[in-house]
Amino acid sequence: MTARAPRGYLAAMRIGVLGTGPVGQAIATRLVELGHDVTMGARDAANEKAAGWARDHGAGAGTFGQAAAGAELVVNATAGSHSLDVLARADPGPATVVLDVSNALDGNVPPGLTVPYGDSTAERLQRAHPGTRVVKALNTMNCDVMVHPELVPGEHDVFVAGDDAAAKAAVTGLLRQFGWPEAAIRDVGPLSAARGLEAAVLFWVALRLAIGHNRFNLHVTDGSAPSS
Numbered sequence: 538m539t540a541r542a543p544r545g546y547l548a549a550m551r552i553g554v555l556g557t558g559p560v561g562q563a564i565a566t567r568l569v570e571l572g573h574d575v576t577m578g579a580r581d582a583a584n585e586k587a588a589g590w591a592r593d594h595g596a597g598a599g600t601f602g603q604a605a606a607g608a609e610l611v612v613n614a615t616a617g618s619h620s621l622d623v624l625a626r627a628d629p630g631p632a633t634v635v636l637d638v639s640n641a642l643d644g645n646v647p648p649g650l651t652v653p654y655g656d657s658t659a660e661r662l663q664r665a666h667p668g669t670r671v672v673k674a675l676n677t678m679n680c681d682v683m684v685h686p687e688l689v690p691g692e693h694d695v696f697v698a699g700d701d702a703a704a705k706a707a708v709t710g711l712l713r714q715f716g717w718p719e720a721a722i723r724d725v726g727p728l729s730a731a732r733g734l735e736a737a738v739l740f741w742v743a744l745r746l747a748i749g750h751n752r753f754n755l756h757v758t759d760g761s762a763p764s765s
């Protein structure tokens with residue numbers, strides 16, 4: 538537990554971050570900085586990346602199940618092709634908000650997705666855990682940009698999809714804490730919109746190759762969103 542008060546709109550939450558890779562580390566670190574009570578989860582309770590991160594940040598580490606136990610919000614930051622298995626191991630409790638940032642890349646060059654056309658990892662997670670409330674967000678950008686949007690100059694957007702308004706509000710509150718301006722947080726509708734958000738990673742990879750670095754993001758201009 539930590540005594541630091543979170544900046545922004547939410548009280549400190551108990552959050553399980555499933556994933557020890559760059560995304561899990563970036564999100565978990567930012568959440569600790571913001572005063573949340575964070576446990577990082579891995580397949581193995583003795584996972585050295587999770588244990589080392591927890592030591593360095595005064596936070597918790599354990600199995601996926603231990604990270605999700607008692608959590609109000611769980612972040613799925615695991616390899617998308619294995620996220621169904623991960624969430625089964627984590628077994629989040631009823632009403633838990635599941636923030637899914639995963640992409641199910643197939644490892645090929647150029648990349649494809651392991652989720653078939655007409656479905657998404659987020660919807661699969663929701664179907665497998667109907668008591669939880671899955672929200673898709675943040676998967677359309679690099680992990681440093683996710684938690685530090687100021688790294689990309691100018692206006693750029695984060696997209697949020699989900700079927701539960703309160704769960705979306707909880708995720709949106711976290712995004713504001715990360716530093717996302719109100720006008721940059723784009724609600725793109727129900728969880729089925731995750732199909733497009735997940736497919737966008739294919740475009741992201743092409744942009745990454747063309748631009749030559751990770752610190753870029755997408756921005757939608759439609760004339761309706763006020764500048765912030």
Ligand SMILES: NC(=O)c1ccc[n+]([C@@H]2O[C@H](COP(=O)([O-])OP(=O)(O)OC[C@H]3O[C@@H](n4cnc5c(N)ncnc54)[C@H](OP(=O)(O)O)[C@@H]3O)[C@@H](O)[C@H]2O)c1
Nearest residue numbers: 556557558559560579580614615616617619639640679680
């Ligand atoms: N890197 C980025 O900037 C970025 C940006 C947007 C979205 N994403 C997406 O975010 C997710 C996390 O990405 P990442 O780059 O941090 O790391 P990653 O290498 O894609 O995923 C690491 C996590 O996946 C788990 N994992 C791997 N194989 C597994 C298996 N067979 N069964 C169960 N769990 C398995 C690992 O578990 P252990 O800890 O137990 O090894 C680890 O926690 C991915 O879906 C990625 O596509 C990444």
